[in-house]
Amino acid sequence: MPRMLPEPTPETRHFWEGCKDGELRLQRCTDCTHSYFPPRAFCPKCGSRDIEVYKASGKGFLYSYVINHRPRPDMGTEPHSIAVVELEEGPRMMTNIVGCPQTPEALQLDMPVQVKFEKQTDDISLPLFEPAKG
Amino acid sequence: MKQNSVAVVGAAETTRMGKIPDVSVIGLHADAALNAMKDAGLKPSDIDGVATAGISPVELAHYLGITPTYADGTSVGGCSFMLHVRHAAAAINAGLANTILITHGESGRSRVGAGGFGRSASSLMGQFEMPFGVTSPPTMFTIPVLRYMKSRGYTEQDLANVAVIQREWAALNPRSSFKDPITVDDVLNSPMIAWPFRMLMCCLVTDGGGALILTSAERAKDFPQKPVYVLGTGESVETPMVSQMEDFTSSKAFRVSGKKAFDEAGISHSDVDHLMIYDAFAHLPLYGLEDLGFCKPGEAAGFINERNTAPASASGGVGKLPLNTNGGGLSYMHSGMYGMYALQESVRQMRGTAAAQIKDAKISVAHGVGGMFAASGTVIFSNEK
Numbered sequence: 001m002p003r004m005l006p007e008p009t010p011e012t013r014h015f016w017e018g019c020k021d022g023e024l025r026l027q028r029c030t031d032c033t034h035s036y037f038p039p040r041a042f043c044p045k046c047g048s049r050d051i052e053v054y055k056a057s058g059k060g061f062l063y064s065y066v067i068n069h070r071p072r073p074d075m076g077t078e079p080h081s082i083a084v085v086e087l088e089e090g091p092r093m094m095t096n097i098v099g100c101p102q103t104p105e106a107l108q109l110d111m112p113v114q115v116k117f118e119k120q121t122d123d124i125s126l127p128l129f130e131p132a133k134g
Numbered sequence: 135m136k137q138n139s140v141a142v143v144g145a146a147e148t149t150r151m152g153k154i155p156d157v158s159v160i161g162l163h164a165d166a167a168l169n170a171m172k173d174a175g176l177k178p179s180d181i182d183g184v185a186t187a188g189i190s191p192v193e194l195a196h197y198l199g200i201t202p203t204y205a206d207g208t209s210v211g212g213c214s215f216m217l218h219v220r221h222a223a224a225a226i227n228a229g230l231a232n233t234i235l236i237t238h239g240e241s242g243r244s245r246v247g248a249g250g251f252g253r254s255a256s257s258l259m260g261q262f263e264m265p266f267g268v269t270s271p272p273t274m275f276t277i278p279v280l281r282y283m284k285s286r287g288y289t290e291q292d293l294a295n296v297a298v299i300q301r302e303w304a305a306l307n308p309r310s311s312f313k314d315p316i317t318v319d320d321v322l323n324s325p326m327i328a329w330p331f332r333m334l335m336c337c338l339v340t341d342g343g344g345a346l347i348l349t350s351a352e353r354a355k356d357f358p359q360k361p362v363y364v365l366g367t368g369e370s371v372e373t374p375m376v377s378q379m380e381d382f383t384s385s386k387a388f389r390v391s392g393k394k395a396f397d398e399a400g401i402s403h404s405d406v407d408h409l410m411i412y413d414a415f416a417h418l419p420l421y422g423l424e425d426l427g428f429c430k431p432g433e434a435a436g437f438i439n440e441r442n443t444a445p446a447s448a449s450g451g452v453g454k455l456p457l458n459t460n461g462g463g464l465s466y467m468h469s470g471m472y473g474m475y476a477l478q479e480s481v482r483q484m485r486g487t488a489a490a491q492i493k494d495a496k497i498s499v500a501h502g503v504g505g506m507f508a509a510s511g512t513v514i515f516s517n518e519k
Contacts, residue, residue, distance in 0.1 A: 003265065005265055006264075006265050007254070008261065037378075038261070038262045038378070064279070064280045064282075064382055066276045066277055066280070066328040067326075067328060068267060069327055070273065070327060079326075079329075082277065084278075084377045084382075093262065093377060094263045094266050109281065109284050126265055
């Protein structure tokens with residue numbers, strides 16, 4: 001069963017193009033400098049339409065998560081993390097933590113993580129996160 | 135809203151509760167509506183306003199043969215009915231309608247005539263949450279909780295104890311789905327759903343419904359039931375994506391809605407005799423007690439552990455703030471949009487007809503959540519004018 005994949009819209013296409021190119025792209029307001037996510041064509045803090053897309057560091061820390069034990073056939077048969085990371089630039093996003101055991105012991109809140117893009121189709125790569133190296 | 139200007143004059147749940155495989159969703163709405171009309175001594179032709187969520191108010195009005203001058207289809211999840219009460223009170227005060235029917239019906243377990251949970255892959259949730267494996271409320275509503283527990287110093291035992299004490303209330307209610315006592319160990323040994331949540335920390339999935347009828351306080355005294363007045367109301371919404379809630383340790387929608395309702399009612403927390411906090415999962419009463427201002431951040435778990443919200447037991451009398459006295463979504467019933475049942479229990483407590491009746495209760499607060507901390511509605515009832 002294929003994994004449920006996003007369908008980009010005009011307002012989010014830059015983000016998914018970025019993932020395909022191996023870049024985590026955020027937006028920020030050129031008036032008030034606020035960085036934000038998910039993508040939209042204006043700043044949710046001040047309402048300005050003067051915004052820009054930029055390449056984020058891809059670094060952050062594990063903010064919160066669950067380890068799902070419920071059936072979700074497109075995610076495989078083993079329990080898996082569904083996490084929220086807080087990015088260095090401020091916004092938080094949902095993801096999966098990969099590259100470590102899916103256990104409370106291995107998944108410690110506040111541990112540093114870095115983005116790892118996982119190709120799903122020619123169009124879509126998902127931004128997953130793994131424990132930061134080094 | 136003008137305090138005590140509007141009252142509940144009809145209130146009822148579906149005739150049956152739990153597993154109802156022979157009634158569709160719209161049929162559950164109608165069953166609850168007819169029961170509430172009987173309670174109020176009214177016929178469909180006496181109703182001139184309708185409000186519902188899940189189905190459209192158009193479907194409801196047509197099905198029941200009502201020609202309304204007021205229709206509210208506010209649909210923000212399980213607290214929609216709190217918002218319907220709030221809007222109905224304003225509408226009655228503004229003269230938009232005289233007698234407003236609010237209904238809920240959901241075939242949560244049997245799924246008879248029920249729609250799917252599907253969300254478009256191009257919605258923000260479809261793009262930025264669904265691809266990571268969230269399934270349904272058990273893997274979404276629970277996302278903020280490890281952060282909350284770390285921030286507050288709460289433990290798995292604290293979550294488990296919420297379920298244990300609500301089961302004590304459920305044991306007093308003949309209509310509860312689950313009545314057998316449970317211990318913290320029982321909860322912590324129940325199957326893992328989504329770490330740190332075990333099965334007994336999650337709500338039931340049942341079929342059922344409920345309905346309310348509101349009219350002006352002036353007219354209310356001519357109805358057969360003791361009027362239950364609307365003293366204050368609040369509502370707010372935050373985000374459709376749980377991952378984007380501003381503060382994982384506190385719901386902005388709870389805080390805004392709760393404060394608005396308390397301000398409108400002109401009461402303080404010590405005036406509250408009875409409290410309902412929508413408990414889709416065991417963490418909701420903890421967030422609710424803190425965000426409504428009954429407890430300081432970090433004190434809600436201790437407050438529950440010390441039996442302040444519990445029924446009388448061998449070791450002492452009923453707590454000073456009886457909470458979720460019907461057994462809650464964890465043990466009474468949960469069809470999907472539980473807010474209606476919290477309102478029903480508040481109305482029963484104010485009428486003096488609850489299964490686990492709180493003696494001399496005069497003020498009851500029903501606080502609801504919609505979606506995964508997406509929305510909130512609060513209604514404060516009083517039985518004195």
